[in-house]
Amino acid sequence: MFRGANKVTVDSKGRLAIPTRYRERIGQRSDGQLVITVDRQCLLIYPLPDWEEIERKLIRLPSLHPQARRLQQFMVGYASDVTLDSHGRVLLAKELREFAAIDRQALLIGQGNKFELWDEARWSQRIDEWLEDEQTGESDLPPELESLSL
Amino acid sequence: MFRGANKVTVDSKGRLAIPTRYRERIGQRSDGQLVITVDRQCLLIYPLPDWEEIERKLIRLPSLHPQARRLQQFMVGYASDVTLDSHGRVLLAKELREFAAIDRQALLIGQGNKFELWDEARWSQRIDEWLEDEQTGESDLPPELESLSL
């Protein structure tokens, strides 16, 4: 399981160093092969085998449903294969950096079987939104959440 | 599986360079032969064998059904055979370029067994639509999507 948040920097060539503590696990799981794709506002980073499972699920969705089609289009469409280089870095394609507005400072957030990669500014904006929503009590939670005990 | 987004440029002669990482696969699958046809807003690029399968399916559709007829007409009608040249480029027929409003800057989007080719401006418009819909909570998702865990 990947956990924890790390500040990371993307250098001028678009390279991103994966924090060392994850490298061994990634090496084991997929021989250093990762797939990076887009979410609404951030990028998602999967070990190759985990991605392949997701991809299978996506492809099985009904392709005439516009929302499903769009999800396929974006997630599979942007998915890019990368391999860790000799220093444990991966190259973020320009298209991905543009999509997620990632310039230099970013946050790598462990999320179980994947990572999220956020532009620093967007992330803090998101924190603000979260706190605001809590304030104004925007809480029509789905039943699964209602009964969740933390 | 083809995946990933690439910025590509169509030169003044209408030629499009297929990114190298796909070439080997295309060479194996169809000896460099591709079929390019139209979708509603973009072009579709299939390896020849995959296209032939699609074509068979299309032709078997009930030809009295107006929507099916139209799909046949456009997809089969515009389908054009191309071969990779010595530098891995293909020639986009003028009719196809006009149909999809592809002028110079375009995006090649891997979608499993095929590619989509979008005019750059149209594609970013599509991204905007996606983000908007998500915002406004247009969520009559099909059950397959509701329960999808990424």
Next chain:
DNA sequence: TCGCAGAGTGGGAAAAAGTGGGAAATCTAG
């Protein structure tokens, strides 16, 4: 406190990919 080791960062050079243009070949129309 100093120095060493591991991690992170930046940059240079070789190689590969992308791009554009020209010449030869083919086609079309008069």
Next chain:
DNA sequence: CTAGATTTCCCACTTTTTCCCACTCTGCGA
């Protein structure tokens, strides 16, 4: 049959990518 136009093929230049090396920084132990 010929002249013009279009297509096809190939070559050369430019840009990007990739690989590798070197320097810096931080944290830990001596």
